[in-house]
Amino acid sequence: VVQSEEGQILSVKIAADGQWRFPVIDSLPPTYEQCLLEFEDKHFYKHPGVNPFALLRATVQNIRSRKIVSGGSTISMQCIRIAKGNPKRNLWIKCLEMFQAIRLELKYSKAEILRLYASIAPFGGNIVGLEAASWRYFGRNSEQLSIAETATLAVLPNAPALIYPGKNQKELIAKRNRLLKRLFESKKIDEQTLDLALDEPVPSRIYTIIREAPHLLDRIVSEGGNGQRIRTSLDYDLQLKVNGLANRYHNVLHQNEIHNLAVLVLDLQNGEVKSYCGNSNCSDEEVGQSVDLIQAKRSSGSILKPFLYHGMIRDGMILPYTLLPDIPTNFGGYAPKNFDERFDGAVHADEALARSLNVPAVRSLQEYGIEKLHKELNELGLTSIDNSPSHYGLSLILGGAETRLFELCEAYMNLARSISDLKPIHASYKCGTTELESSRNYNFDRGAAWWTAEALKSLNRPESEQGWKLFSSSQKIAWKTGTSFGFRDAWSIGFNSRYLVGVWIGNADGEGRPGLTGTNTAAPLMFNVFKELETQDWFDKPMGSLKAIEVCKKSGYKAQANCIETELKSFPRNSNKSRICPYHEEIHLDEQQMNRVHGNCYPVNKIRRVKWFILPAVQAYYYRTVNPSFEPLPDYKSGCNPTDSRSMEMIYPTEDSRIKIPKNLDESLSKLILQLSHLNNSTRVYWHLDEKYLGSTLGEHTFEILPKIGSHVLSCVDENGETIDVEFDIIQ
Ligand SMILES: [Zn+2]
Secondary structure: OEEOOOOOEEEOOOOOOOOEEOOOOOOOOHHHHHHHHHHHOOOOOOOOOOOHHHHHHHHHHHHHHOOOOOOOOOHHHHHHHHHOOOOOOOHHHHHHHHHHHHHHHHHOOHHHHHHHHHHHOEOOOOEEOHHHHHHHHHOOOHHHOOHHHHHHHHHHHHOOOOOEOOEOHHHHHHHHHHHHHHHHHOOOOOHHHHHHHHHOOOOOOOOOOOEOOHHHHHHHHHHHHOOOOEEOOOOHHHHHHHHHHHHHHHHHHHOOOOOEEEEEEEEOOOOEEEEEEOOOOOOOOOOOOOOOOOOOEEEOOOOOHHHHHHHHHHOOOOOOOOEEEEOOOOEOOEOOOOOOOOOOEEEEHHHHHHOOOHHHHHHHHHHHOHHHHHHHHHHOOOOOOOOOHHHHHHHHHHOOOEEEHHHHHHHHHHHHHHHOOOOOEOOEOOOOOOEOOOOOOOOOOHHHHHHHHHHHHOOOOOOOOOOHHHHOOOOOOEEEEEEOOOOOEEEEEEEOOOEEEEEEEEOOOOOOOOOOOHHHHHHHHHHHHHHOOOOOOOOOOOHHHEEEEEEEOOOOOEOOOOOOOEEEEEEEHHHHHOOEOOOEEEEEEOOOOOOEOOOOOOOHHHOEEEEEEOOOHHHHHHHHHHOOOOOOOOOEOOOOOOOOOOOEEEEEOOOOEEEEOOEOOOOOEOOEEEEEEEOOOOOOEEEEEOOEEEEEEOOOOEEEEOOOOEEEEEEEEEOOOOEEEEEEEEEO
């Protein structure tokens, strides 16, 4: 039996012998004891296990009616009978029962014997014990039952095979009413209570078994909890609300053949699981409903990126806003793309994290070290990242590894806890804090963790046209999404200063579906779960773990003399170790400040020295496309340009050409082969069609495409920032 922290039943599992039998309870409801003793054994507290007067009376009754109508057994004797599996009645067995009942009384207290009886008494069908019966017949705990309901349960074990709800209703009611009247006669209840109780119906059906946390139940059983009553840390109301939300989302996702999801809610204060929804309640067969997706290993997508960001800041490798290159990059044959297949040229690190840009993440990982991150992810408790660092390579940060929602949430929880200077702990469905074993000594930096949460709190998100804005409530929440390769896994994990919500959505069998992304599917569910939790204040800024540092406003690096605007920021301790701004330089312009000049072509006394924001050529090419206010380096004044010739030429297609694509024999369109020449053999060229990045070439510059009918723009840029644009039409 799995209970919530308030003691409400969340899930139950039938015993191995096919009986519904709940573990022994601590104390019986007083009304039940009253009913039971009135009905079965009035002098229970006075006799030593055997009641000679009752036996005598029973014998007389049985002789008079020439059959057995009464056993005259005490509760203690009945305990023995039930425990022995209801053997045939004869004098010898009866004597043995009496002897053993006395022994039972010597060993146990009266209260213990009553509890034992209530736990093993048969209640009809395969229902054993008061608690199981109470739940099966009334859907409630035994202490929440009315007097009529309690009386019904007190009379049931008397002849469970003959009378039970749904069968012989009249006899059951008569038996119950007889007991109620006896209670009235012995002044245990008043007349009004009696009248009301006599009017109550008896149950005619059996309640379906509660399944509010079936996967947690399975988990507890697999962890050795079989046959026990486990009081978990789950919040009953929240669990029901989360299940309701999960069902609503599943109904929608189902239409897109997405069948499975999981939601986990943790309390950051003590690591307690407040809600555990391991899967949807999809009614289709064969969709992996039994899989607990909170524990299943799934591809991580971008969900690990915050730990790299935190590590880079902790070690002073970047500052929270540092500009990072976001340009086509080839890492020895591995060329990661951003989700939208565009590049920003240069992007602030916090924005790169919030928008989950892949190229800055991979470049960062290369600088940080795969082995270092791999080791740290293990220290964070991500046990499924168990291959060697070289097995994953740089893809470790883009979903090359598999993780479990439970462990991920624990890692995020400890990141959040470090902001409040709390020690790392285990997430657990048991109540209370459990500290991590010392082998997992991941090095959190309070200031770096705070800045990581700040970056994750920002509203700048990928796939911005989609509806996440509708869900971003007034609450401050740090959150990160992930989408695995092939749209197989959608993740979203978020936290405020008190709670953490983790969501996974996908198919248990691993089938990918279009539109299955963290931002589109998992994040909305996560935000809706947050709406069910109390709003929390944001973390206090950990001033003691931060120090003031002068930063270049534009580049986010430590400021230097040529930076145009600087600001003082409270950044983590190691920020001083980081590099100074590489993007601001002093350049020489003519008197009108229109063109660049130098001392060999322009009077030195007229040269104006100006501080300028300069990006490397390729970064500038992309940066301009998303930053319209960007001022590229002014051209050289004529006669001043040290390199005055073009090095790139488009061979095919030429400007404004109209191209008819021939059909292959099988009616498919053949490919169009693009080609250009570059003077310098070792210069890489980046290709784009209609602003979409195609790839890069080195040496021989040809590219195959399958363009659609219509107008297109082909743009090529080389490493030095030289560009060439060609417009062409594909005609029918
Ligand atoms: Zn600067």
